[in-house]
Amino acid sequence: QSVLTQPPSASGTPGQRVTISCSGSSSNIGSYTVNWYQQLPGTAPKLLIYSNNQRPSGVPDRFSGSKSGTSASLAISGLQSDDEADYYCAAWDDSLNRVVFGGGTKLTVL
Amino acid sequence: EVQLLESGGGLVHPGGSLRLSCAASGFTFSSYAMNWVRQAPGKGLEWVSTISGSGGSTFYADSVKGRFTISRDNSKNTLFLQMSSLRADDTAVYYCAKVHQLDPMAFDIWGQGTMVTVSS
Numbered sequence: 244q245s246v247l248t249q250p251p252s253a254s255g256t257p258g259q260r261v262t263i264s265c266s267g268s269s270s271n272i273g274s275y276t277v278n279w280y281q282q283l284p285g286t287a288p289k290l291l292i293y294s295n296n297q298r299p300s301g302v303p304d305r306f307s308g309s310k311s312g313t314s315a316s317l318a319i320s321g322l323q324s325d326d327e328a329d330y331y332c333a334a335w336d337d338s339l340n341r342v343v344f345g346g347g348t349k350l351t352v353l
Numbered sequence: 354e355v356q357l358l359e360s361g362g363g364l365v366h367p368g369g370s371l372r373l374s375c376a377a378s379g380f381t382f383s384s385y386a387m388n389w390v391r392q393a394p395g396k397g398l399e400w401v402s403t404i405s406g407s408g409g410s411t412f413y414a415d416s417v418k419g420r421f422t423i424s425r426d427n428s429k430n431t432l433f434l435q436m437s438s439l440r441a442d443d444t445a446v447y448y449c450a451k452v453h454q455l456d457p458m459a460f461d462i463w464g465q466g467t468m469v470t471v472s473s
Binding site: 275331340 | 388390397398399400412414448453455456458459460461462463464465466
């Protein structure tokens with residue numbers, strides 16, 4: 244059972260906009276910034292969004308992040324087949340004193 | 354190019370030991386805290402350990418505390434994870450990851466991972 248809760252799966256068709264949610268508590272998302280990672284099949288995770296809504300250089304602006312209270316969301320617009328991957332949210336948790344990850348959401352592009 | 358390259362994984366018997374290495378290049382290694390994150394087969398990501406840039410501060414997940422030791426050699430730009438008393442549930446791909454310059458809770462550079470299998 245992960246500290247941060249994500250839906251196990253999500254799907255969309257090419258060109259569509261999809262969102263992935265990440266639910267936490269006051270000890271993590273409610274007090275700290277959220278980061279998102281993309282893990283393509285068979286590869287290492289890649290930082291997609293940091294500090295709730297910042298994109299590292301090279302990440303397309305089709306990817307955006309937001310946070311409200313104890314929840315966060317990752318939005319992907321103009322969905323492409325290359326976006327098919329696992330997506331993880333993460334945040335610091337001050338009751339566990341460690342970085343915690345969501346269980347991951349497998350995105351399928353139909 | 355900023356790069357991390359892990360090595361040292363393999364098959365080990367329960368109760369055995371293994372030392373992982375992570376060679377860093379393309380950035381000022383000593384300026385950044387470093388982490389180990391693992392991923393069991395078919396499972397999600399789990400933070401394992403963090404070490405400060407100087408090496409003076411270390412942090413561990415409860416699941417590995419007392420069994421794993423993180424260290425670094427800044428003169429050789431290398432991060433280590435000494436693992437002992439290994440158990441079957443330590444079986445995973447182990448990634449080293451660098452913290453982001455602006456957000457130390459974000460890991461912006463990851464290695465390709467090294468597989469550790471604990472089995473008799």
